[in-house]
Amino acid sequence: MKVTFLNPPQTNSKYKFLGVVAPSLGIGYMAAVLEQHNIDVDVLDASALELTYEEIGEEILKRNPDIVSISALTPTIGVALDSADKIKQVKPDTIVVLGGYHPTFEYKSVLEEESVDVVVRGEGEYTLLELVRTIENNGDLFNVEGLAFHDENDGSLIVTPDRPIIENLDELPFPAFHLFPMEKYRILNITTNVATIITTRGCPMQCSFCSSAALHGHKLRRRSVENVVNEIEMRLMEQNIDTIAFMDDTFTLNKRFVKEFCSEIKKRDLKFWWGCTSRVDTLDRDLLQTMKDAGCITIFIGVESADQQMLEKMNKNITVSKTENAFKLAREVGIRSIASCVIGMPEDTIKSMKQTIKFVKKLNPNYALYSLATPYPGTRFYNETFKKNLINIKDWSKYTLINPVLKTVDCSSEELRKIQKKAFIGFYLRPNYLIRQVSTDGLILLKTIFGIAKQLISKQTNGNTDYNKTNVNKVGK
Known part of the structure; x- marks a missing residue:
């Protein structure tokens, strides 16, 4: 067949x-x-x-x-x-x-x-x-x-009965990327020789909004360092890549693994840039320095909120002070940071959202993402909001993190859109920020930032899509 x-x-x-x-x-x-x-x-x-x-x-x-x-x-x-x-x-x-x-x-x-x-x-x-x-x-x-x-x-x-999870991830062959149109992939609309790799499945954390843990379970399964680095070496040789994005939920969850990985990279003298995701409570100066010495240039960190009560309701199990320290350490070590936060949670108020937006600026990351709270099927967050009748929109095509789908305490959907738009513009179009980014990342990134701002100003984030046909509007039972 x-x-x-x-x-x-x-x-x-x-x-x-x-x-x-x-x-x-x-x-x-x-x-x-x-x-x-x-x-x-x-x-x-x-x-x-x-x-x-x-x-x-x-x-x-x-x-x-x-x-x-x-x-x-x-x-x-x-x-x-x-x-x-x-x-x-x-x-x-x-x-x-x-x-x-x-x-x-x-x-x-x-x-x-x-x-x-x-x-x-x-x-x-x-x-x-x-x-x-x-x-x-x-x-x-x-x-x-x-x-x-x-x-x-x-x-x-x-x-039929559930299939047991794959316990030994090393038994899987490397992804068949030779079947893909690799020349068509891009980041920030820039064609780049980048590979995506994942080293784990499952997540032991209890974040209420996590769909990955809902699919793969809370048991962390990890590939061996040798298996991961073998894949990297193969991709460097066969696909002419220069950058790797690790797609794990939390790449830095096990410090011992990260240090062994970095040591193996240096031992084999593999030259490439890489980025990964992290939690603020898994980072310290020694780990970040080890990662940088092995080629890490960017780290994606979930900030989520500046409101400690909101973090607790998400089951995030981090503190605002730890978040501040993590970004401070990344900046001092010289690794670029991406701050990801969520606004528009059911308990969010206009005041708490503005507090989070202000907090992200204070963290002084290189990039920031302001996602609107979105409950995905299979998560505890979805089940809770569905039971409480807090879901405003049942059109799955709007579940993109840039469209408001939930009811909040004191904010309409239109106000949420405006808050998100102002957050992006307020962060990326600051004169000091633009000067810093041009000096570090060049004019291509500056052009991209203006492109993002142009989309926001022209209201292209309202969820319209060329593919909005009859099936798109179906909602789960």
Whole structure:
């Protein structure tokens, strides 16, 4: 059989807003596992290639797959379903499989669509492999763990037992990025030789809004240092990359691992720049210096809020003082920092949001992201806000972190938009900030910052999308 992996067109998410188009690690791993078992696979990245639905249909006819596997996040579920519709129109006998964060938790509503045959729930590598083999051999899908589908006899919903998580991540082959249009990926709308790598799955933290822990669980599973560095060495040799973005929820969670990783990088004399995510309570000067000496240039840190009570309601388990210290240390060591905060939580007031925005400026990071609180299916945050009837908007395409979807204490949706816009403009268009960034990162970044500001001023963050069709407006039950 032949399997085509489809990454659907990108909606107006924060990634499109910031000019980020990156290869899907999930698709990369699943494609690699199928290749490892001699299954014919290819990848159609409609987001990177900027394909229309008609062009997706043409590509499916040309590639002629037996199975199309579509990955979907919550804001992309509408375009994923519309892509499935187009596939069924041009090639009705194709088996359409949906997987990813959103289908895992909203499989009931996803399977209401006639164009979707099967949903893969949870980690998809071995579930999809077994699904393909079962279809090849005319076997019974009832015996495949991790699926949801409708019984072809009576139409009843079938949910097979959950598939156990993959305990040994080293057993997975490296993502099959040779199948991707690597020349099409970019950051800040700048084409760059960047690779994305993940070293862990699962997160032991209890943040209420985390969809990653909802999918992968709270048990932290980690690849070995040798396995990670072997992948890096291979990518440096075969793909001519110069930058690596580590996509872990918290790369610095285990200091011993980070130090061993940095030591191995230096031991093999590998030269590349890299960035990662972190928590303020996992950082100290020694660790940051070790990371910088091994090529780390940027660290993404979740600030979330300047209100300690708000942090506690999020189950963030950090303090404002630790946040201040972490950014101070990063600045002194010379690693660029990205401060990420969330505004528009149900208990947020105009006063508390302005306090957070002011606090981020005080931290003096190199970059700042002001996301609007967004409850994703599968998270404790979603369940709580759904039960309390705090969700204003049921259109999944608006769940992009740049659209207000929740009720707050004293702020309308329009006021939230204005607060977010002022936060971005107030941070990025400060004269002192612009002078500092030009001196450190050059005119290309300055041009990008003005591009972001232009989008904000022209109100392009209101959630409109070229793909806003009927399926986009569906809401989970």
